[in-house]
Amino acid sequence: MSEFPRVRPRRLRATPALRRLTAETRLHPADLVLPMFVREGIDEPVEISSMPGVMHHSLSSLPRAVEEAAAAGVGGVMLFGVPLEKDAIGSGATDPDGILNVATRVAVDAAQGALVVQTDLCLDEFTDHGHCGVLAADGSVDNDSTLERYDEMAVVQAEAGSQLIGMSGMMDGQIGSARDALDDAGHSNTALLAYSAKYASAFYGPFREAVQSTLVGDRRTYQLDAANGREGLREVDLDIAEGADIVMVKPAMSYLDVLAETAATSTVPVWAYQISGEYAMIQAAAANGWIDLDAASYESVLSIKRAGADAILTYWATELATRLQKGLIR
Template sequence: MTAQFPAARPRRLRRTPALRRLVAETRLSPAELVLPMFVKEGIDAPQPVASMPGVYQHTRDSLRKAAHDAVEAGVGGIILFGVPAVKDGEGSAADDPAGIVQLALRDLVSDLGDSTVVMTDLCLDEYTDHGHCGVLTQTGEIDNDATLRRYASIAVAQAAAGAAVVGPSGMMDGQVGAIREALDGAGYPDVAVMAYSAKYSSAYYGPFRDAAECAPRFGDRSTHQQDPANADESLREVFLDLDEGADMVMVKPAGAYLDVIRRVRDAVDVPVVAYQVSGEYAMIEAAAEKGWLDRERTIMESLLSIRRAGADIVLTYWATEVARGLTA
């Protein structure tokens, strides 16, 4: 039994900012933050993303500068998303050694060395002319197994360009195993796989599709992304990915799925990643611009809630800004 009022007064530990900091149960560190970045082929200046204030489609040069700024702030990692100049049904630019992500990877690895973890998104939606995450059949359905062969090739291309971690986000059945086998067979056994294991079919992805120019031209992605109604299914997906060799597992989105983050954290002994997605970012930025929310406090509260739920690593578009604030 614990003491009761008046001997027990929990407010004693909340009296000053210094005391609250001392007894805080959850903390943020720059090293736990990963910055998603977009690099676009064929532009000569960074292009702002209208639905994500402060986020840009970068040129190779502006990407290098922004990545350097992130590392200087202490951000733990960077994850690259590419926007090619030419798209086709197979997403050929995704594994082209001269593709935009491979070129940008070589730039960043050359510039940054081991000072941060350079990751890649591994999918086809940014590269296909139809905007779906895989190869299509004649009837317009995603061919799961043909897509796995494309993912395996992309993984090897990204590893050859210097990726330390690949993040398969397409939610194809068997994708982690196909990628792990391809990486090992090509001589890249040390490249880690960050599996997008519990990725939901979410309305929160809208602004990202502007940034990556990857909105589907028809249909949606509900056949391969999880139903927001389901939580048990997320654990099944996580365990399948771990059995196939995943080194980290992700829950995406983060804010609306804190319960899933906690369930995954309690169930596994590998790092748990959460992606604070574009819609979460855009909503806070829009409300703050209207004066409806305190921007800085809301950003920090949102990130603390993700960490409190159990995420070890958080992908967030505020990574550089928050890291600077934490080290100021």
Template sequence: MSPTIRPRRLRRTPALRRLVAETRIHPSQLILPMFVADGIAEARPIGSMPGVVQHTIDSASHAVEEAIEAGIGGVMLFGVPRDEDKDATGSAGIDPDGILNRATAALDERFGDDTVIQTDLCLDEFTDHGHCGVLDEWGGIDNDETLERYAEMAIAQVDAGSAMVGLSGMMDGQVAFVRDALDDAGYEDAAILAYAAKYASALYGPFREAVGSSLQGDRRTYQQDPANAREGVREAALDEAEGADVLMVKPASFYLDVLRDVADEAQVPVWAYQVSGEYAMVEAAAANGWIDRERAIAESVTSIVRAGADAVLTYWAVELARSLR
């Protein structure tokens, strides 16, 4: 007997497949992470991330202009200071003349009404030990002292023009502490993106080249154990209760289960970060002719949105947005 139920009917043509697609991506759901470096005269390629560069403020301005023309939702800025400007407490991240705050001010002045300028709020790029917080006398992370630095950094970034600060350090109580500091400074309208479920992943390797990381040791005492899913949901719930405006799951592709669980529970937008290692794996495989690059890019981001992400930070944001349009 021939089957009467034939799901393939709706796969027969490209037009039918488009019509019944369950997951759709709009360029405005994409956010471009960008690295802005001090002490360089022109954009500098990042070897482990083909096609991605450390920007000067001038080249970053051109890149943001392209991003706006492509219709993406915003940009996330990371500062890359000179080695001589790093210290034990990450002072260059708080200094108004530090590279991240200078870049933020320049880009906000030119594009602040046209896109969402977001800034990474963490100390790791600015410390000489490469950790996301201030060290105690035994070499561990002093959680509560670190919160004081985060509060200063948040105010400096919003002073410079950041519309949304991305708390990525995974310190306990960081959202509530920074929210109170911003409100006390008169910045009630500044938004907080909480990297709520951020895992101690092997996928951050190329990022550490991108920011010139000075990391000594690892971050497993504050970033989450990859074995734990419920913990990610708990962290997200705590950050939402503390006042986070948006929650983040990071990395994306290895943690789609966590992303789905967080999205099911959250009452605020949930984003995901397709990190440097995810980008590098696709680019490397494509360079060897092992996969179809464009299809892999689209499929990877679609899977993240399908799992529950309202927006995705991806280094392919502009390229993908152009293909979608």
């Protein structure tokens, strides 16, 4: 018998072709969703300083960016509106002529059915206090009054053409309430994406700039505690029971354990959001020459897919999809 090992796992790593043939996880352009910010009052794209490469789009620059994403094979775009004026109840969110709803119509026209136009449903972009809901007299977020605003938003977004509404506010009962409102308004085919396991995270920082947030304080009374994995799974189960078509874990990077457990048990598709801080950290390290941007961005998204995500929201969606299409990722 030879003194050398018979079992050599390295055999399957010997060439690019062998590695490709035996890969356990594959990333496809259609697995990717591009978050996009559309800002009122600008005529051309403006780069977000804490998220290099990510833009505040104008209504005139939005169509081309949507078309580029579609041409790259990206599965969808998730739209966020950045209004000029904000108030205590986020009135702009339910104005059919508000920035998000106008942008939705523009994106639907540009996409021509080649990708799914999705909209974020939350009040934080539209409220002057920066919270995700209506405030009670004592300054706390009033869950049930907020649900009424969410229901109105859901219907307006569906009427603007959103095919999938991202319920990101983390109010108790939001999925069931929005589902009833949509069905009653004749939008039973509009799908709901539940931001089910959405954690209060330090990695949201750059997003605050992206939506020009005026938040003072934090959102720990309604977003999940970073210490709690089982609680995230409970939220997933509740949202599925209320009628969620898709559930999501957010952020992705620090919560891959929650993502993997969710994917192992969920009866509906499971998505994950690679958030602004995750993106910004890699961009910053690459800008300093410490890591390779192309390799690190791909590896980071692939890890989310490997953990069980059926689709990933990532600010690199168009770039990654383009490289995948051209066979530039090995």
